[in-house]
Amino acid sequence: MEMLELLMRILVYGATLSGIYSLIAAGFTLIFGVSRIMNFSHGAFFVLGAYLGIAIINGVGLNPYLSTAISILMVGLLAAIVYKGIMSPVRTQEVMVIIVTLAFALILEQLILLIFGEHGISYPSMVKGVISIGGVPIPSMRLFVLAIALTALILLWILIGKTRLGREITAASQDVEAATLLGLDVDKLFLTTVFISSILAALGGALYAQVYAANPFLVLKSLIFAFAIVILGGLGSVKGSVISSFIVGYILTAVIVLYGARWSELTALLIIIAILILKPTGLFGVKEL
C-alpha cells in the first residue's frame, strides 16, 4: 500500500512538472528544427509569460484566464520583434545568434529584477481544491496544469501535422531553398515559428507560476533545463523533446520522493549525460551526414 502510494505520488507529481517542461522544450526545439536558430532568449519568454500575467492581474484587475491569454500573446509579439530586429539579421551565423539572444535574455533578467525584485511571484489559483487519487492528495490545480499542457501539445501536433501552415513550416525546415523556389515566404514562416514557440514558453511560465513561483533567476535555469531536455530528445525533434521532458520530469520527482530533494537535479543531469554518451544524437535525433 505504501509502495502504491509512493508510485501514485511520483506518477501524478511527475506528470505536472513534465508537462510544463515539455512546453518550453517543444518550443525551443521547434525553432531550431525549422530555422536552425538556437534561441537562448527562450528562458526569458518562459519567465515573462508569468510576470506579464501577474502584472495584468494586479494592474488591470483582469481574471487569471484572460490575463494569461493576453500575456502569452504579448510575449509572442515581443518574440516576433526580437526575431526581426536581432535574430533575423544574423540568422546564418549560429554563434552570433547565441550571443545576441543570450544578451537579450540577461538584459531581460536584470529588468525583471529591477522592476519586480528578486522574490518569487505566484499566480492566483485558477482552480482550487484537493482530490485524492489512490490515497494521495493531489491539488486540482496540478491536474488542470497538466491538462492545459497536454492540450497545447496536441494543438501543436495538429498545427504541424494537419494544417497547410504546418506543412509549409515542415517544408521550410526540410529544405529552405526548395521551399523558397516553391514560392513560400520562408522568413515569414520562421517568424511564425518563433511566435508559436515563444507562446508555448510563455504558457509554460504562466503554468509554472500557477503551481510554483516564477523568479528572475529562472531565465537562465529554465533555459539550461530546456536545452538539456532538447539535447536528450534530439535537437530538432519535437516528439523527442516531449518524451525526454517526461523522462526528466519523472527522474526529478522520483529522486525527490525516494532519495531526497538535494539529489534530484544532479541525478537528472547525470542521467542525461549518460544517455548522450550512449546515443550522442539524442533519443530521436538524426546523425548529421
Place this chain on the structure above:
Amino acid sequence: MSEKVSRRRYVKYAAAGVVVVAAGAAGGYVAWQAGKKPKAKNEVVIGVLAPMATYQGSVQRDAAALAIEEVNAKGGILGLPVRMVVGDDKLDADTGVAELRRLVTVEHADVLTGGYSSGVMTAEMETMAELKTVFLADASSTEHPAKVAGNYEKYKYWFRITQNNGATFAFDLIDMLDMLRTNGVQVNKVYIIRDEHVWVEAVEEFLNPMLKEKNVEVVKNVKIPRGYTEYEPLIIEAHNLGAQVILPILAISGTGDVLAKHWATLRLPVLLAGHDLAALDLGFWERTGGACNYYIFIADGGVVQTAPPTSTCASFIENYTKKYGHPPEAHQGYGAYDAVYLYKMAVEEAAKAGERDPFDSDTVVKYLEKIANLENPVELTRRIAFYPPGHEKKWDHDLAWGDEYVRNWVAEWIDGKQCLIWPKERANAEMKLPPWFK
C-alpha cells in the same frame, strides 16, 4: 684614457639616475602620506554597504538615510553634518570587498553599516580589519564573532547590530515548540526542511540536543538546494510520517512562498512553524495570495511590526512610513537605523570623556563596548547590547540575545497581519491554528 672617461661618465649618469629615482620615490611617498592624512574634519561620513537590488539591502540605505536626516536636523554629530555614502555588494564577496575599500578609501567613510550574506561578510571582515573601520553589521553566521574572539586586535571593529546570530534561532525554535505544547498541540514529531547551507549547521548544533531533551523526534531532516520548489511531496511525507509540525529552517532557498502555498493548498493536519526569512517580509501575504495565513515563524531582528518593542521603534516605523509611503520592508532597517544612532552615542561619549580623536576607530570600539553592554543595554528601536570580548561561546561583539535584549520573537501571520504571539507578556494576538489542523 677613453675607457676611464666612459666609466666615469657611466658612474655619473648612474648616480644621477639613483638620485632621480630616490627623489621620485620620496615625492611619491610624501604625496601618498598627504593623501592618507585626513583633511580637517568638516563632516561625518556613514557608509551603507548591502545588496541594493534586494529589500534587505535597500531598506538599510533608506533607514540610515532617515536616521541621518534626523541627526542632521538636531545639529549632526559633535556639530558636524553627517553624509551617507552607499555601496552595493551585489551579494558577491569580491564586489563587497571592492565596495568596502571604495567607501573607506575614496569616500572616506568613518563607519560602516550593512551586510546581509554571511559569506560576503566573512570576506568583507578582512578588508574592514585592514582598513581599521568600524562595521555595525548584519548577517547571522557565528563565524563572525568567532573571528573577533580568535584575534581581537584585528577584528574588533566588527559588531553585529541587526539581528541575533543563527545559533539563537535554536533557542527560539524550542521556545516556539514549548508555546505550541502550552496551547494544547501535542508536539512529539517534527519534519525539518532546511537550507543546504553551512549557516544551518550552527542552528542544528544547538537545536538537535534540545529537541532530544524535549522528547521531540525528528522524523526526517530534508536538505533543499537554493530555488527548490517541489514541496508538496515533502508535506505529504511529513504527514505520513506522523509529524505534527513541519519545521523550516530556511533563508537561502528563496522559495518560502511556494512552501506556504503548497502547505495551504494540501490542507493536511500538520502545522508549518519554524524559521523562514521569506515569512518576515511584509509583502509575503500578498506574494502568497494569503496562503501564509496561520504560518508561525520566528522573527529575526527582534521586531514584529505590529508590536514594536520600544517607543523609538514605533516612531521609526511611523516616520519611515511617512517618508517612503510604506513601513520598513525588512528587519535590516532597524539595524541600520540603530547603527547611526549608536555610532553617534559612542562618538559623543568619547568626546565627553576628553578623547583626543573621538572619531578614531579604536576609540569608537572602546566606547561601543562601554555603552552597549549587558548590564546597560541601549534602548533604540531594540535594546542593544554586545557580548564582551572573551565570551564563553566566542560570540564577542555579537548582539546579545534575551528577553531584556533582542530575541527572535515567535510570530504568526493572522488574517493579513504579522502578529507577535509569544512570549505572552509581549504578544499582541493569540495564536490561531489552521481550521484543518485537528
